[in-house]
Amino acid sequence: MSAGRPQRSTAADTPPILSIRDAALRRGDRELWSGLDLDVHAGELIAVLGPSGSGKTTLLRAILGLEDLSGGTIEVRGAERAAGDPQGPRGRRHRGNRRIGYIPQSRPLPRDTALRGRDLVMLGVDGHRFGLPIPRRGDRARVDALIDGVGAREFADRPVGQLSGGEQQRLRAGQALADDPVLLLCDEPLTSLDLANQQAVIGLIDRHRREKDAAVLLVTHDINPLLGKVDRILYIANGRFTLGTPQEVLRSDVLTALYGAHVFVLRAGDRLVVVGAPDAEASHHHHDGQVHE
Known part of the structure; x- marks a missing residue:
């Protein structure tokens, strides 16, 4: 369909x-x-x-x-x-x-990762260059703009291993958008x-x-x-x-036709709730508007 x-x-x-x-x-x-x-x-x-x-x-x-x-x-x-x-x-x-920009699934970096938050974003700006990356004019301003865009200014200079999963994901988003x-x-x-x-x-x-x-x-x-x-x-x-x-x-x-089993889509306030969708690992899985990979 x-x-x-x-x-x-x-x-x-x-x-x-x-x-x-x-x-x-x-x-x-x-x-x-x-x-x-x-x-x-x-x-x-x-x-x-x-x-x-x-x-x-x-x-x-x-x-x-x-x-x-x-x-x-x-x-x-x-x-x-x-x-x-x-x-x-x-x-x-x-x-x-x-x-092509890519924001991967969030996987926390090791606690001992010393790379700073802004360094992670900088990889999106100069990580494709051969040899030792040498900052070009405007690179720092571009990184600062990306950091501000994802609301990461407060933790951009901290080691990424010490940041929360949510903070790391914001930085990954900034990295993905580095090349527009x-x-x-x-x-x-x-x-x-x-x-x-x-x-x-x-x-x-x-x-x-x-x-x-x-x-x-x-x-x-x-x-x-x-x-x-x-x-x-x-x-x-x-x-x-x-x-x-x-x-x-x-x-x-x-969704019932797609799954070949009875599936119900309900509205709870401003949320959609999908109920009864079979999951790959269970015969019936109840979603709160969520379907897991």
Whole structure:
């Protein structure tokens, strides 16, 4: 099941930033998904939902060139990768593409990591250069602007190993935006963040896509913090997927058909609660608007 093109009026007038055609991906003898067609246009935010093991993170890794497709193609602004050809027909990997920003899942750094917070952000500014990085004119101002943008000024000069998971994730967000990417891939960027930090990071991502007209693909286990900002949802489950607006996808009948089991979408105040969705590790899993990778 798939919805049509994005609702943005300019989407049909310009080529998509990310184009996926008939993509399939296997892990051993298990097919995670197949027949995936997806265009992500400038200024569009698409959330990726699904149960544990459905292949949400693997999709991002395939776009980055870290996983090989078993079928189909992925094209990012003209650089195409086909199944079985990690370098693509033009001999270029998406890996290392400075126009793609990536916020990984939050994994706390070791306590004895001496790297300062601003050094972590600086890696996004000069980490691609060969040899000993020599700060260029404007680098420090760029790092300061990124640090301020993610609200990290108070802890930017402390060792990152001594920072909380939420503070580290803010710095990772700043690092990912260092090159003003046209495509931003976010893998559970709100993990370990309290509500205030969640809103700060969402605000940063949303501001970047609006000001830079960037495309955003964001994997999340909880759609609620994004409601009102997300344009479309890609929901993957049981090797199948559905794509559409939140109103089209987050419905009991749609998710029941996707899972092949009774699933209910309830509204509790301003939150959506998905109840009864089967998880990869349990026959029935109750979500508080959350679906875990």
